Amino acid sequence: MDSADQNTHDSNPAIMITNERLPMSISPETLHTVARRVPAESILPYPLQMGQTTYDDPFKTIIPAIHRGPDVIYSPGAWFEAGDAWVFRREQDIRAIFMDTDHFSSKGISPYPSLVGEHWGVTPVESDPPFHRGYRNVLTPLFTPQRIMALDTQMRGYVRSFIEQFKDNGECEVMRDLAARFPITVFLELFGLPLEEVDQFMAWEFDLLHNADMATMGAAVRAVKERLTVAMNERRNQPTNDFISHIVNSRIDGKLLNDDEAFGICFNLYLGGLDTVTTNIGWQLRHLANDLPLQERLRQNPTLIPAAVEEMLRAYSTVAMFRTCTKDVVVGGVPIRVGERVVVSTSIGSNDPDVFDNPTEVRLDRHQRHLGFGTGVHACVGARLARRELVITLEEFLAAIPTFKIDPGARILTHLGGVMQQDCLPLGWN
Template sequence: MGNTATSPQWPAMGHIPDHVPAELIKPFSFAGEPEMSRCPFSATSRLHEGPRIFWNPANPQFGGSWVPTRAEDIRYVLNTPSLFSNKGEAGFSGLVGEQWDLIPLELDPPEHGKFRQLLNPLLAPPAVAKLTPGVTERAVRLIEAVRAKGGCEFMDAFGRAFPIGVFMQLMGLPEEHYDTFVTWEFELLHSGDMARRVAAAVAIRDFLRTLASERRANPTGDLTSFVVQAQIDGKDLSDDEVMGILYLLFAGGLDTVAASLGFFFRHLAENPEQQTFLRENPDRIDKSIEEMLRRFSVVTVHRMCKVDLEMAGVQMRAGDWITINDSLGSLDPAEFDEPMEVDLDRKNVRHLAFSFGPHFCMGSHLARRELSIALHEWLARVPTWRIRPGSPVQVHGGLFGVEHLELEWDAA
């Protein structure tokens, strides 16, 4: 995959339902707003200046959706599955002409709880603790490969290579396919070209189907082997259930930590005094990660109204979609003083980077451990890094991320 950032893409305006008041209509592209290529968080944070909830007709997936801009409303939607459904929110199976759910993401209770109970132990703190030595070894190896060079393109050298490599090992995915997987992930999640998205979705589906078949015949003890051998209520998982789990793990495991690392390291490159503080106070790194997760929350998800309802004075109808952009909650000025500032002394950081409620990210423990190891090892081994003068920093909206980040430092 090259280093070209996603081109701004403006979807066609969707149908505006009769129950949407004209004053609440505001077109906004989470992928295509011009400022998304510079700072997606600045672009979204300005939405706090408008209505508490607005109707966005520029939603490419659903044709239109409500967008709550306050953390209070976002938490309410995420924590009330009796009113708001996850069914079909990602829509990946539809891209390949099938109808399986991403599991457990696109399941509502009670089915959701059964699969979370099955999968949670795989990424719980005890399991993550066992992975820590290998994760640390991988981080050190990647850092040492560039440390003496005095610089690197961070996303290729570490930002993607580190978390994706960890996840591939966990899933039992062959590392020689790394470049292919990264390309598929980019096309599926970030391409504005529907044909390319569909082609990537089909390629991922076909690969995972073959992988599942191989692990059924020859289990190896990896996460994929666990999934194909798992049972719920004494019954083997169906082929669609296996696909739904593996597809979600694949798509989720290849992007979000890499995105967070890109924004974290860009911020620290632009704020060397915070690098110095963390070098001198390594015991503060984990707490600081929570503040940076708040400041750089990268995920956007969706929910669908199950019934007619009213939220914050806005009338919604059954079947209406709601777009939940985590950064809108994490940057809500009603909850945080100077929300756009990274305050390493901020108290009571209550961010939404890992969502909220029953669908709280089951990979959060592994993500936090990877971020912690990355910062501890970089700060211990690499002098103060900065953005290479004259080099472009390329970022994108959609699922927010960094495409290209050239760092430099004074080599020993």
């Protein structure tokens, strides 16, 4: 156990732990309605709420505590700052909600457009069938196996160049020096944007996903839109072979995408393509720093790395999504009413002990499917690229860096919310 895991925890399974107890406020009308469906002890704070942080490893503390609690809770304030939501803990219920587009909608799950007074959607994440398919088809050609493999040499070169900058120092701060820079560099390359803009896009990404100040978040949305809109206009007039050119010149049913549709798709790829990979690089290297036998096993047997990446994608699934109920439905024995919101957390679902024996253990021989990239029609369209980025990162890191550990005394802050990401990961080696 590293030093970031050595804090004292509240072990009461009825209270999902977090470093700070969240304020609870619920109207008498809502309380009366909800209390008829779940017991009072199931009305609880949601500890993974946007804006919350912890110095504990949430996968060793908060997630197991959730699984010691009720199968479903009703949580005031779980829906950003604005509203309440149901939170399910069982993998089968979370998977069912992901799959059920008849009763649950993805529209309006993102706060970003409203923060700047606009109405575009983060597409195709926020689109429902049948419209979702058209937007998804725009993206599918960008992520074929052939296209991903064609990037292999270039991506490997990027990782090697980043590692080269710190490998002889005996230490690095992984999140800053590698985990954030690599996927953003790949994103800029694919979008045909200058690689010199890495730091700016990193800063915007943090403000969008890891802070709870809506003014700061809104400023980042506005800045990203201004930057990408300039590039979109350039590609309409002078298309190249990059992702932006493909998107702005795509058609659905013969109709060219409008500005909002094209930007929504670009914005979706920006968020999804960066943060998932950054986050998972951090969690996977943190795990290997604490599991030296597995670290050495992978170093000696690199053919096992793809299996290790897949298992750690399960153990450290990091994304939570939201859905809005569009028709009354029963999930996990609890009636959900029209207009109510639900949290579907891959972190919770992929660590359900009823499905995965001793889920905190990383076992390369597991073969169960997990929720790391979601499931159903909204499963991550870039999952193939993300997996390849993660495999390349571990292959190159383990080949270049000898046995590494977390620096003694390190305090690693994890930002919770939509994507659970560490703010730093200081590693050292001889």
